Amino acid sequence: MQFTHEHEEMRRTLTRFIDEEINPHVEEWEAAEMFPAHDVFRGLGSLGLLGLTKPEAFGGGGLDYSYSVVMAETLGHVRCGAIPMAIGVQTDMATPALARFGSDELRREFLAPAIAGETVACIGVSEPGAGSDVAAIRTTARKDGGDYVINGAKMWITNSLQADWMCLLANTSEGAAHRNKSLIVVPMKTPGITFGKKIRKIGMMASDTGLIHFDAVRVPQRFRIGEEGLGFTYQMMQFQEERLWAAANAIQALANCITQTADYARERKAFGQSILDNQVVHFRLAELKTEVEALRALTYMATEHYVAGRDVTEWASMAKLKAGRLMREVPDGCLQFWGGMGFTWDNPVSRLFRDGRVASIAGGADEVMLGIIAKHMGNLPGRR
Numbered sequence: 001m002q003f004t005h006e007h008e009e010m011r012r013t014l015t016r017f018i019d020e021e022i023n024p025h026v027e028e029w030e031a032a033e034m035f036p037a038h039d040v041f042r043g044l045g046s047l048g049l050l051g052l053t054k055p056e057a058f059g060g061g062g063l064d065y066s067y068s069v070v071m072a073e074t075l076g077h078v079r080c081g082a083i084p085m086a087i088g089v090q091t092d093m094a095t096p097a098l099a100r101f102g103s104d105e106l107r108r109e110f111l112a113p114a115i116a117g118e119t120v121a122c123i124g125v126s127e128p129g130a131g132s133d134v135a136a137i138r139t140t141a142r143k144d145g146g147d148y149v150i151n152g153a154k155m156w157i158t159n160s161l162q163a164d165w166m167c168l169l170a171n172t173s174e175g176a177a178h179r180n181k182s183l184i185v186v187p188m189k190t191p192g193i194t195f196g197k198k199i200r201k202i203g204m205m206a207s208d209t210g211l212i213h214f215d216a217v218r219v220p221q222r223f224r225i226g227e228e229g230l231g232f233t234y235q236m237m238q239f240q241e242e243r244l245w246a247a248a249n250a251i252q253a254l255a256n257c258i259t260q261t262a263d264y265a266r267e268r269k270a271f272g273q274s275i276l277d278n279q280v281v282h283f284r285l286a287e288l289k290t291e292v293e294a295l296r297a298l299t300y301m302a303t304e305h306y307v308a309g310r311d312v313t314e315w316a317s318m319a320k321l322k323a324g325r326l327m328r329e330v331p332d333g334c335l336q337f338w339g340g341m342g343f344t345w346d347n348p349v350s351r352l353f354r355d356g357r358v359a360s361i362a363g364g365a366d367e368v369m370l371g372i373i374a375k376h377m378g379n380l381p382g383r384r
Contacts, residue, residue, distance in 0.1 A: 001300040006063075007070050013047055014074045026079045027346070029206040033198070035083055037120045037162045037208075041090060045117020050091055054099045058107050059115040064307045065241065068092060069248040069299065076252025079348065081355030082207035084249055089158045090114060092245040093363075094121035094167040097183050097234040101226030110165055110185050119164035124154040124186070124212065125235060131156070131361075132368045134169070134235060135177040139214065141170035141184055143221065148172070148184060150192075150217040156362070160210035161198060163188050169231050172224075181231035185223040192217035203354030240316045242363050244306065247299040247319035250359060254292045254330045257352050258285055261334035268339070281337055288330050295322050314376040321369035327356030 021043055029035035044050050052067040054060025061067070068091065075084035098111050113119040130136040139152025150170060160166065165187050172182040186193075196211030226234060262285055265276035276282055302315035331353040335342035342349055360366045374380050 001066060001069075001304050003066075003070065007067065010049070010052070010067060011070055011074050014049060014071060015077060017043060017047060017049075018075070018077050022083060023077075023079050026083070026206070029083070030080055030351075031205075033200070033205050034161075034208050035086070035206045037086060037159060038117075040083070041087075041117040041120055043117065044087065045115065050087075050117055051095075051111075051115030052091070054095065054111065054115055055107070057104075058099070058112040060099070065244070066303055066307055068241070069244060069303045072245045072248035073252050075249055076254075076256065080204075080206055080351060081253065081358075082204040085204060086159050086207050088242075088245050088249060089123060090121050092241045093238060094123040094159075096238045096241050097225050098167060098185065100237075101230075101234060102185075103222070106185060106223065106225065113164075120159055120162050122157050122159040122163040122166050122188075123238075124157055124160075124166040124168040126156045127153055128155045128211070132365045134232065137169060137171065137181070139168070139170045141168075141172050141182065143172075144218070146221055147218045148221055148224070150184070150186065150214045150219065152214050154212045154214075155210075156199070157210050157212055158207055160188070160212055161195060161208040166212075167225070169235055172228055172231070175229070178232045179229050181235075182228045183225040183231040183234050184219060185225065186214075186217065186219055190217050190219060201358075203351070203357060236313075239364065240306065240312055243316040243320035243369075244299065244302055244312070246359060246363055247295065247302075247316070247323040250323035250327055250356070251292060251296050251299065253352060253356070254295070254326055255289075257330055257334050257349055258289055258292065260348055261285065261337055264341075265337050275337055284333055284337075288326075288333055291326055292330065295319065295326055298322060314373060317364075317369040317372040320363065321366055321373070324360035324366055324369075327352075327359040331356055 048061060051060035052063050053065055056062040078084050095111060095114055114121050125134060127137050141148040141150045165185055168184050168186045169181055170184060171180050173180040192215045194213045199209040265281055266274050268275045299319045302312045302319050305315060306312045331349050335349050335353055338349055341347055
């Protein structure tokens with residue numbers, strides 16, 4: 001993938017924002033288990049970074065998806081995983097379908113403020129009884145006059161405790177599971193929405209994660225994104241961008257983990273030499289770097305295909321699978337070379353060890369990615 005001067009300028013702008021406005025506060029926000037999403041998003045919005053690929057008519061940059069990939073990769077410089085994930089929800093998970101299929105009225109009302117950083121968005125797919133199995137969701141949105149009346153619950157929802165609106169997937173008919181769902185914009189202050197206790201996690205501490213209940217929540221039918229019954233299809237399209245984003249975001253964080261470990265091992269002495277001088281250490285770091293560069297190549301290739309207008313479901317699934325696996329393997333391997341320091345809470349590698357574990361779960365578990373890849377290979381039972 002060839003990067004232009006515009007790509008590099010955007011990378012420099014975002015890196016400067018991270019260094020000045022995010023990283024100095026990461027420890028405070030991690031301890032608080034919350035970061036000020038509205039403040040951070042306003043800053044990013046003022047720089048034009050929340051709508052790189054969105055239509056210019058609504059404040060976006062009108063750029064191709066390679067710019068989102070560069071942004072996701074650059075966010076790997078943030079000293080935790082929670083804040084990049086929250087930003088990615090805004091840019092590449094809650095808004096792609098709205099930007100592509102929403103009415104002009106809906107895009108003016110919800111997309112434009114999200115691009116400007118004036119509002120915070122979240123994506124409501126997962127439920128207490130349905131995560132990677134999207135077809136199994138039970139939340140309903142039934143027509144009543146000109147409204148939808150929504151009942152159900154959404155769980156593991158990033159940004160939801162600060163969000164102004166949710167891109168909600170709900171069953172809008174009794175038809176087949178892949179054709180009875182719609183995406184609906186739901187303002188989070190609508191009567192009938194209640195919030196369960198904030199979910200505590202083993203990682204991604206600065207990101208607020210909520211359990212949301214919907215009890216006869218009424219929204220206008222004009223808040224539906226695109227056609228009724230196509231919500232599952234739209235969500236699968238959004239997943240392509242979400243999974244490419246997740247893979248790209250992992251690259252820099254993994255590379256930084258390896259570099260930090262090499263620097264520490266170079267200085268730490270044991271048995272008369274630096275830890276890094278041991279062949280088992282510098283060979284292992286070389287192996288891990290090779291794996292990260294393979295992920296980079298796969299992600300860039302998938303992005304090139306996506307920009308060219310091709311279906312990249314298989315490639316995006318491969319990249320997301322590889323990123324999730326490396327988010328487990330790299331920090332685990334590196335942590336060993338930090339010795340006791342690696343087992344401390346504030347160590348950067350131990351933080352990646354905790355934060356990165358969700359990469360094999362969120363946005364489609366590893367096993368779902370493997371199923372998609374097997375399907376494209378023609379190897380699933382009953383599909384040969």
